[in-house]
Amino acid sequence: MFSNKANKYNVPTSSGFYSGAKNGIKETMRRGRSGYSNIVPDRRVEKEPKEKAEKRGIPLIIPVVLLVVFLIMAAGARPAIVTGQSMEPTLHEGDIILVDPLAYKKVPPERGDIVVMSGEALGVADKNIVKRVAARPLEKYGDIKIPYGFLYVLGDNKDNSYDSRAVGAVDGKYLKGQAWLRLAPDPKILL
Numbered sequence: 001m002f003s004n005k006a007n008k009y010n011v012p013t014s015s016g017f018y019s020g021a022k023n024g025i026k027e028t029m030r031r032g033r034s035g036y037s038n039i040v041p042d043r044r045v046e047k048e049p050k051e052k053a054e055k056r057g058i059p060l061i062i063p064v065v066l067l068v069v070f071l072i073m074a075a076g077a078r079p080a081i082v083t084g085q086s087m088e089p090t091l092h093e094g095d096i097i098l099v100d101p102l103a104y105k106k107v108p109p110e111r112g113d114i115v116v117m118s119g120e121a122l123g124v125a126d127k128n129i130v131k132r133v134a135a136r137p138l139e140k141y142g143d144i145k146i147p148y149g150f151l152y153v154l155g156d157n158k159d160n161s162y163d164s165r166a167v168g169a170v171d172g173k174y175l176k177g178q179a180w181l182r183l184a185p186d187p188k189i190l191l
Contacts, residue, residue: 076102082095082096097130115179116128116142129160134152
């Protein structure tokens with residue numbers, strides 16, 4: 001009934017060597033009571049390569065991120081573009097960030113927060129500035145005591161930043177919000 005030849009699974013077949021797979025499904029012999037009986041599909045699932053799985057997930061990530069950004073913007077957040085090199089290496093010129101204008105309506109910024117302020121705070125008209133909070137109201141920064149309602153802000157790039165070291169503490173009324181999320185490292189990505 002069976003030939004003495006064996007396939008790659010070491011299972012004898014009636015037609016000689018087993019061809020491997022039919023219709024893309026691996027098939028193996030299942031042993032019945034009286035020996036080898038029917039050929040049935042193997043139910044094991046082969047793993048796909050890691051690269052293929054990662055590529056498949058990328059298109060799913062993009063709509064999810066866009067949905068989250070839309071919901072945040074519907075809640076009041078606004079985009080801003082970083083200008084200058086004062087916040088490098090954290091933020092670079094041309095980075096797009098989301099600004100949450102409601103973050104500091106009830107509480108002052110924490111030390112270390114990245115904030116967006118009107119350029120008037122540092123005497124620069126028609127420009128938003130992005131700085132990190134170094135000292136809050138009523139705190140000391142070195143020998144300087146920060147007055148109530150004011151902030152001491154610094155750029156991360158201390159060698160190339162026009163900040164509170166040059167003009168002193170800045171009035172909190174110029175605060176536009178907290179830099180909450182970097183959307184893209186370059187505006188060209190969104191086009």
